[in-house]
Every structure is written in C-alpha cells, then in structure tokens.
Amino acid sequence: xxxxxxxxxxxxxxxxxxxxxxxxxxxxxxxxxxxxxxxxxxxxxxxxxxxxxxxxxxxxxxxxxxxxxxxxxxxxxxxxxxxxxxxxxxxxxxxxxxxxxxxxxxxxxxxxxxxxxxxxxxxxxxxxxxxxxxxxxxxxxxxxxxxxxxxxxxxxxxxxxxxxxxxxxxxxxxxxxxxxxxxxxxxxxxxxxxxxxxxxxxxxxxxxxxxxxxxxxxxxxxxxxxxxxxxxxxxxxxxxxxxxxxxxxxxxxxxxxxxxxxxxxxxxxxxxxxxxxxxxxxxxxxxxxxxxxxxxxxxxxxxxxxxxxxxxxxxxxxxxxxxxxxxxxxxxxxxx
Numbered sequence: 522x523x524x525x526x527x528x529x530x531x532x533x534x535x536x537x538x539x540x541x542x543x544x545x546x547x548x549x550x551x552x553x554x555x556x557x558x559x560x561x562x563x564x565x566x567x568x569x570x571x572x573x574x575x576x577x578x579x580x581x582x583x584x585x586x587x588x589x590x591x592x593x594x595x596x597x598x599x600x601x602x603x604x605x606x607x608x609x610x611x612x613x614x615x616x617x618x619x620x621x622x623x624x625x626x627x628x629x630x631x632x633x634x635x636x637x638x639x640x641x642x643x644x645x646x647x648x649x650x651x652x653x654x655x656x657x658x659x660x661x662x663x664x665x666x667x668x669x670x671x672x673x674x675x676x677x678x679x680x681x682x683x684x685x686x687x688x689x690x691x692x693x694x695x696x697x698x699x700x701x702x703x704x705x706x707x708x709x710x711x712x713x714x715x716x717x718x719x720x721x722x723x724x725x726x727x728x729x730x731x732x733x734x735x736x737x738x739x740x741x742x743x744x745x746x747x748x749x750x751x752x753x754x755x756x757x758x759x760x761x762x763x764x765x766x767x768x769x770x771x772x773x774x775x776x777x778x779x780x781x782x783x784x785x786x787x788x789x790x791x792x793x794x795x796x797x798x799x800x801x802x803x804x805x806x807x808x809x810x811x812x813x814x815x816x817x818x819x820x821x822x823x824x825x826x827x828x829x830x831x832x833x834x835x836x837x838x839x840x841x842x843x844x845x846x847x848x849x850x851x852x853x854x855x856x857x
Contacts, residue, residue, distance in 0.1 A: 527852055528767075531831045534689055540836070544824050547824045548824070551675070554673075555625060555648060555671070555674045557674075558674045559623065559625075559670055559674075561650055564612065566605055566626035566628055566649065567608065570600055571598070571600070572597065577600050577602055584603065584633070584635075585634050587600065588600050602628070603631075606747075606815070606817075607801050609649055610750075610778055613653055613813055614811055618652075618811070621652065623653060624650065625649065627646070627647075627820075628648070629644070639832050642833050642834065643840065644837060646819070649817045650815055650818075651815030652667075652813060654813060656780070664731065664756070664757065665699055665729070667814055672727060675693070675818075675823065676693050679691050682828075697727040697729055697759070698727065699729050701732045702731065702732050702733050706739060709721075717743075719769045721760075722762040727760070727761050728759075729758070729759055732755075732756070733746055733757065734756065734787070735753045748793055749802060749805075751776030751778065752779050752783040753787060756776025757774075757775060760772075763826060765829050771822070772818060773818045774817060775814070778814065780805070780812065784805050788802075834849065834857060841856065
C-alpha cells in the first residue's frame with residue numbers, strides 16, 4: 522500500500538462502535554436480500570478439507586494452500602479452504618436440491634499469498650452460493666439474470682442501510698452494464714486489464730465483465746481463473762465504481778459451472794489434465810453432479826463499499842504488515 526492510495530481528505534463516516542453495529546446490519550440485510558432474490562437456503566460450510574480429492578479451490582493455480590496435520594485425522598493432510606467453489610456443487614447433490622433451488626454459506630478462508638493493500642487481506646470472508654440449473658439454462662442470458670439479481674440485492678442493501686445511517690449516501694446506478702472481457706479490450710487496447718476496469722466502472726457505475734479465463738485476441742488474459750469450476754465462456758465479475766478510492770471495486774465473481782466438455786477443454790488449455798483422476802473431477806466427467814451456477818460475494822468488500830471505508834481492515838479483524846499499520850495510524854484509519 523502506498524500513501525497515494527488513500528485520499529488525503531478521507532475521514533470515516535462512522536466511529537468504531539457505529540462501524541461494528543453497521544457491519545452487523547449490512548450482513549444481516551444482505552443475507553436476507555440475497556436468499557430472497559436467488560431463492561437460496563443457508564447451510565453450514567467447512568473451514569477445513571482433506572488434501573488430494575480436488576475439492577479445494579485452486580484460484581489462479583499458483584497460490585499456496587495453508588496445510589497442516591492433526592493428531593486424530595487418520596494421517597490425512599488437511600487444508601484451509603481458499604473458497605468453496607467445488608464443495609458447494611457437491612453439496613447441491615448431497616442435499617438433493619432441485620432445479621432453481623440452491624444454497625449459500627458463510628465462507629471463511631486464508632489466502633497466504635494475497636498481497637495486502639486497501640482491498641486485500643490474507644483473511645477472506647464471502648457469502649458463497651450455488652444453485653441447480655438445467656442443462657439448457659447454461660446460457661449467457663441465465664448468467665446475466667442471476668447477476669442482475671445479485672446487483673438488486675446489493676442495491677437494496679445500500680438503500681436500507683442509508684435509512685439507518687443517512688450520512689451513507691447511495692451511489693449505485695439503477696442498472697448494471699454488461700460487457701465481455703474481449704469487448705473491453707477492444708475499447709481500451711492500450712490499457713492493462715485493471716485500468717480497463719477503472720475506465721468502464723467509472724463510466725457506468727456498475728458493470729458485469731463476462732468471459733474471464735481464456736486468452737484474449739491480444740494473447741493476454743483479462744484475469745486468471747482455475748480451469749475446473751467456472752466455464753470461462755459463462756462467467757463474470759461484478760465491478761462497482763468506488764468514489765472513496767476513485768477506482769473499480771470488485772464485489773463478486775460468479776459463473777455457470779463447467780460441464781464435461783468445458784472441463785476437459787479448460788484442463789487441456791491449462792496443462793492440468795492430470796486432475797481428471799481426482800474425485801471431484803471424475804464426478805463431473807461421469808455427470809453425477811448437477812449442472813449449476815454459483816459464485817462468491819465478498820462480505821468485507823460489501824461492508825467496505827456501503828460503509829464508505831478506505832481500507833478493508835476497517836471492517837474486518839486481520840493481520841497487517843508494519844508498513845500498513847504505520848500508514849493507517851498516520852492517516853487516522855482505525856483498523857479493527
């Protein structure tokens with residue numbers, strides 16, 4: 522984090538006690554809005570999974586997973602989850618959810634290789650959700666419909682919190698704009714991906730950038746995606762414009778999940794065809810798992826956005842390096 526990231530004029534709208542109360546309010550309201558909007562049921566979720574079955578999320582494929590052993594774990598190597606992307610799809614089958622039914626869970630994770638800054642912490646908290654769909658619903662239209670539903674829940678939460686805290690003025694536009702990563706590159710070919718997100722988010726206020734994972738015509742990727750949960754032609758990120766930091770602000774990543782064909786193709790592109798022997802991947806190849814759509818919505822990210830905070834540490838308790846601690850103290854940013 523550099524000193525230029527936080528505006529010199531920044532002052533928090535809420536003190537520590539007000540912030541803690543508001544965090545609880547945002548989470549309670551959004552959980553209700555999300556479950557009603559997407560027709561989801563809350564379930565319990567693991568913090569720890571066993572190594573070797575392919576259930577843990579590989580994210581971009583390079584992050585180191587936190588692993589450990591335990592006294593009475595049958596000599597298994599245990600892992601802290603990085604997200605629940607794969608676990609949720611297996612849970613849909615275990616619970617026996619029907620078409621257009623689904624689940625959401627509080628996901629807590631540790632991402633040890635996350636670069637700490639205003640928006641990133643090694644501690645991650647999300648609402649992870651997953652929903653059963655039919656094969657013929659594996660379309661961009663279905664993806665857009667679910668993205669609109671999530672955006673509606675975010676916008677409703679912003680409005681409800683504003684009623685309780687009038688100083689937190691709503692900033693979100695009425696509708697979210699849709700664009701593919703290739704269309705975005707075509708608009709701004711001279712800019713790197715993150716700067717393209719800044720441009721388009723500032724223009725529209727809220728955008729859903731679709732089709733992330735494959736290489737663009739330039740030969741570069743807009744962003745990395747693991748090859749074995751989202752279909753790269755049917756996924757996207759919800760990006761908001763954040764006036765506090767004057768930058769694009771990702772609050773959600775989601776997608777229609779891989780089927781047999783897209784899994785094999787994406788594993789091939791990624792040089793990860795050896796994963797076909799893992800239990801999770803075999804269950805997709807033998808079509809024993811339901812077709813689904815799902816994603817994650819950052820809890821601390823959403824609280825940060827709605828409460829107009831400059832640093833994610835103002836809405837979550839985590840561990841920070843000495844440079845961040847010093848800089849936040851100098852700028853009167855109160856970390857939890």
